[in-house]
Amino acid sequence: MPGMGELFTYYDDATGERTGLTAAELGGWSAATAALLTEGCGLGKGSRVAVLLPPHWQTAAVLLGAWSAGFEVSYRGWATAGLSPAGDPVDATFVERRRAGSWLDEVPAARHQFVLGLEPAGAPTPEVPEDYRDFPAEVRPYLGAAPPASPVGAEDLAVSDTTFGEYEEVAAGVAARYGIGPGDRVLLNAAGSEQPLMWLVAPLAAGASIVLCANLDSSRLDDRVAAEAVTRVLSVE
Structure with missing residues (x-):
């Protein structure tokens, strides 16, 4: 039966995509994201991450991974395009490929910049913009990583304030x-x-x-x- 055992199911009726993830699979992508940011980028608890992505299963993995590592997340999707971001620089940004060109002036400055094509099955992003790293390619080596060991405290910041x-x-x-x-x-x-x-x-x-x-x-x-x-x-x- 479709959806049996899936925690997160994603449909795109424009492309015909259907991606279903069990709790273990979504947790694996989230843990890999956390490992990419902590082990790969050297970020620590309390780091700030900006996510400029539409609702999507890969967006879920990015958000859950960042939160599981104890990072503070600022989020903007497609509908909020055109709004100025917070002026303070962040430690990492995640931007959707089709919006990257039009949003470059709005993306907060960051040491680590990732782009997502949001391709089916997490395929590599075509035409990665200059100064960006392809998230699907960068995160795959960390699949299988353990979730962050340090617990997130209730008093740590999840989103602004x-x-x-x-x-x-x-x-x-x-x-x-x-x-x-x-x-x-x-x-x-x-x-x-x-x-x-x-x-x-x-x-x-x-x-x-x-x-x-x-x-x-x-x-x-x-x-x-x-x-x-x-x-x-x-x-x-």
């Missing part, structure tokens, strides 16, 4: 507001759920699994709900 403890409370509140509970399988429209608090953190905090749909074809919605055993549908336009 918000600690991990506070962020967890907000996520739990969002899940409760939308009736998301343990064992739920939640379908979200990426176009209506840009902030990771909604499409990633709240469902995971509630013990639910995720079906994230980009370029959602509404005519396929009923069939997808049935095929993926979805129990909650959120932010569908």
Whole structure:
């Protein structure tokens, strides 16, 4: 049955992509991201990371990897393009390839700059911009790495001015507001759920699994709900 055992399922109806990840597989990509940043880049707990990516399974791996290493994350997706970023430099940036050219003037300065093509199966990024490193190629050698050993403290910053403890409370509140509970399988429209608090953190905090749909074809919605055993549908336009 499609989705059986998957924690995170990603669809792109424009390309026909379907990528399903179990908890172990998503955890492996997240641990590899953390290792790339800590072992590969030499970053430590409290480092600041800017993520300029749309909702996507690779974005989930980047965010979870950065958070698991105790980094402070600032996030902007496609809909917020054109907004000026924080003026302070960060330690690492992750930028979507198709936006890299138009966003170069807006990306915070960083010692380590990664680009993602968001290709199916995490394939290498075509035409990597100058001064950027290809995230899929750079992270693969770290697949199989153990998760970070140092626990993240509740008082450490998760996002700007918000600690991990506070962020967890907000996520739990969002899940409760939308009736998301343990064992739920939640379908979200990426176009209506840009902030990771909604499409990633709240469902995971509630013990639910995720079906994230980009370029959602509404005519396929009923069939997808049935095929993926979805129990909650959120932010569908």
